[in-house]
Amino acid sequence: MKIYVCVKSVPDSAATIRIVGRNQFDEHITFIINPYDEHAIEEAMRLRATNEKAEVIAVCVGRAEAAGSLQSALAMGADRGIHVTTDDAVDSFITALALKAAILADGQPDIIFTGKQSIDAEGFQTMFRLGAVLGVPVATNVTAFALQDGIATVDCEMEAGGRAVFRMPLPCIIAAGKALNNPRYPTLPDIMKARKKPIQTLALASLDLPTPSAGMEVIGLRPAVEDRRRHIIAGTGEQAVAELIRLLREEARVL
């Protein structure tokens, strides 16, 4: 069984982003593996634990420095990595085509895990485009996953606390949500072992990708304006709690 996990290298969410020019930012910051992709790897590892012959291959499209994120995936337990290198900022059309080419050049995927989004671009597109070019079904924001007799059953968290259950034949793409699992953190021996695991490097230009049907370009980056409003809740403790719950439900809509 071949389990592929797509991982992206993204800026550390704690980093201060400084915009440079029209549509770039200063990349002298720490990059990390996309946190949602950690859930994807964790689920892949759990699946591998049920199948002795399974192999987990982490695939990444990005600059040479993105190899650090592949190393993180290997330290978490992936068996090997494939790194499609490019210095260009690539959109989700090209990324999907590159992932498809890299995966099919390597083998026939039984299942592909991804994160439900990247924390930098937040395009929510790549897994669907990958599903489209591979012609396989995709479920996103997956919070529960089970595989039996070649059928994946998944729970997907929907808007406003709803839940959808899908059954999908393999191969399929599972885009992991946060509630799917608790990713394991590697230990130093895991990190040391990962340094010896193979990473195959493929230049994007060498993949001979077809011309994408469309493209997207970031034409401008602007800093987000944080609009934090202070709200003082008056009244007794009991009244204040009731008001706080009302605000969280009706205004913040987090409950």
Add this chain to the structure above:
Amino acid sequence: MNKQYDAIIIGAGVIGCPIAYELAKMGYKTLNIDKLAGAGAGSTAASCAIVRAHYSTEDGVAMAYEGFKYWLDWENYLGNVKDEKGLAKYMNTGSLLIKSQGHDWRKVKKNYDAVGVKYEEWSVEKIKEMIPVYELDEHWPVKRPEDPAFFDPPTKTLEGGIFCPEGGYVNDPELSSHNIQRAAEAHGAEFLFNAEVVEIHSQEGRVVGVTLKDGTRIDAPVIVNAAGPHSFKINQMLPAVWEGCNIKTKALRHEVMHCPSPEGYDYFNEGYHTSDGDIGCYYRPEVGNMFLVGSEDPECDPQVWPDPDDFYAGKGGPGENNQLTESQWKAQCYRLALRVPTLRVPNQPRGVVDLYDCSDDWIPIYDKSDVKGFYLAIGTSGNQYKNAPVVGIMMAELIDACEKGLDHDAQPYQFTLPHLGRTFDTGFFSRKREINYDSSFSVNG
């Protein structure tokens, strides 16, 4: 007419607050001025707030051990004052000094005996029994993961450790400063926040007051520099003070990291503060069952001395600004993982970056200055949090004695530690001293 006080203390961190508390108890009308919004909100808030007794000098050990008595009896120290934010809590975990080539532990033991510090010697077996996740292989000299030798398998085992049962850490250093603020206010002390001193005035060789950024002038015949990482900038406002210091201070950038405890091990409730010179790190439990790990400043770790205003404004590139660096994250977490091989190392760095107010020999300056009425409680070098209540008493007594005519430079004030009853020469902390080569030249002091 300008507002008048008996003493102005610049800074309301964990050093400035107890000085105000003790001066106020002596009857001084004090005002702490801090550019931030609350007590302990600056570098104090980022302190690991470790309370340990091992220092490289006997007086250093005595002062730290005296400090234990206040943390162990916090409510009484504060005069049972009420703080609406609650009280900081002393987490009396015990403190383990690993016997290694990275610490002169024989000297520490000698100092412990001289001062009367309670301790036990733990064998490797005893440490393993008490802390099963530690592996006690020797990794000396301290290295960084970039060094290929970092991953070399160890060939020797350590000798054990020295355990001090009264050690530990304070769970909320910022809150502890606020507690002292409230205790000082109960004796009439005043605090002014969001106010920055931009000028210090002197007349005929004596300080007379300060001007704030908004133009307000406040007068006092005594001014104390307790400005933490900004201490050198405050000293530079009075050229005679700056030039009169043989030992200088400057701000040193420092990162501390959070790593989750190994699966199945309750480090938060069962672990000990540990000082581990063999890997150049100290570590202690943190909320969330985390290891909080800092560097003990081994030679291989870079030292960066930023301008504190630029640093807090987030200026400068990686390694100079107030964000964690990947290389130091790896250095500290991987080194800790040599001791705790089952430690979990997250892919995303987590921790705190702040500044030490570091002196040339990593020993503080608690002293008068070359301008009358201007006093120094600076150069805490990341190792004085635990001493803060003692520093408050010592500085207040020193200031009072000097104001009453003591020639402290010629005949240094002899300070008696209230609990230990031991007297020592405060000239040890003089600004005029030559560099003290007995120092560890690290956070260990």
